[in-house]
Amino acid sequence: MNPLLPVRITKMSGAGNTFAFIDGRGRTDWKKIESELGKSRAEIAQLVCDRVLGLATDGFIIIEDPSEGYDFNWDFYNSDGSTAEMCGNAARCAARYCYEQLDEKEISNIRFKTGAGLVSAQILGNGKIRVKMPEARVIQNPIELETKSSSKEKFVLVNTGVPHLVQKIHEFVDSVNLKDLAREMRNHEDLKPAGANVTFFAEDVPGKIKAVTFERGVEDYTLACGTGAVAAAFVSSLENSLNEIEVQMPGGVMEVHFFANDAKPLLVGDAVFVGDFQYSSEAVK
Missing domain, CATH: 3.10.310.10 (Diaminopimelate Epimerase; Chain A, domain 1)
Incomplete structure (x- = not known):
């Protein structure tokens, strides 16, 4: 029997915009698994987002240990492996993912470091999230x-x-x-x-x-x-x-x-x- 990799990928939806999340913090096995896979993150994103061999998602996000002044860093990829500075729906999903899945429930206001800089999100309850977006x-x-x-x-x-x-x-x-x-x-x-x-x-x-x-x-x-x-x-x-x-x-x-x-x-x-x-x-x- 082929063993399952010890990495859980979570699929989420923000108004129908879908994303796959991996907990890539240093306390997890992700860095070791990533090294063993021998694939670039762009290639992993394409695989994870694939409609046949993956989760059929629009994007792929790795949540990482924070830089100073942030709660989490994120590394975001589109389904074709390209990167994007920011995604509002992903930010809402990331906030709930971190709040409920990464044992951070004492933090209802979450600060992410993204390609567009600081993005902050607030958990409102009932699955609703409020995100402060970059300057329009x-x-x-x-x-x-x-x-x-x-x-x-x-x-x-x-x-x-x-x-x-x-x-x-x-x-x-x-x-x-x-x-x-x-x-x-x-x-x-x-x-x-x-x-x-x-x-x-x-x-x-x-x-x-x-x-x-x-x-x-x-x-x-x-x-x-x-x-x-x-x-x-x-x-x-x-x-x-x-x-x-x-x-x-x-x-x-x-x-x-x-x-x-x-x-x-x-x-x-x-x-x-x-x-x-x-x-x-x-x-x-």
Whole structure:
């Protein structure tokens, strides 16, 4: 019988955005197992996120011992093995994972070191987590990008921890037919080398929008995107001068709160445990 590796991988969902977590702190066996696998973290991320040989997740996060001034460090990977500075849904899931799975229940306010700097999260109870996001800022408004068909599309380019091209559309259903445009814009020549996520949103009524994000590293629409929800809400708030926006994404609802004296918005939403998984040594050869 092929033995199971002594590393537990936990799958979680934040509004339908799914992530796999490993406790990679020094007190665990992870460093030893990682060394024995002989794979890069990008390769491990691709395996863990795989829809056949993995957990079919959008991202992979290793929780590590903290740097000074933080509670935890995280090392984040998209499903294709690429890295990302920040993910709001992952931050909510990471907070609940650390709070409930890593024996840190005395810490209800958790400070993570991420590629985008400090991200803090607060456990609200009932599976709800509030995350203080990185500064939301406009990079260019508008930005006009030429398509392969020589037409031009207008977006607002914002950064909410990662870059997003945001476009308001008339009806949310129109986003179905805009996926090819999103795929093209994500790698647009004017945005190289990093590219950008592409987020479309439609307004139901002031303060309530529907949004979807085409994410770098996943290369498709995802059920939810925390930085995308903030990006769409940010552009909507600039139009309507509103401080609180409800964002409905395909996987669930989030709330985004803005403050006149603080450029860092709050993102509130759920974080759900899906299950635990262990690999056999045969599957990771």
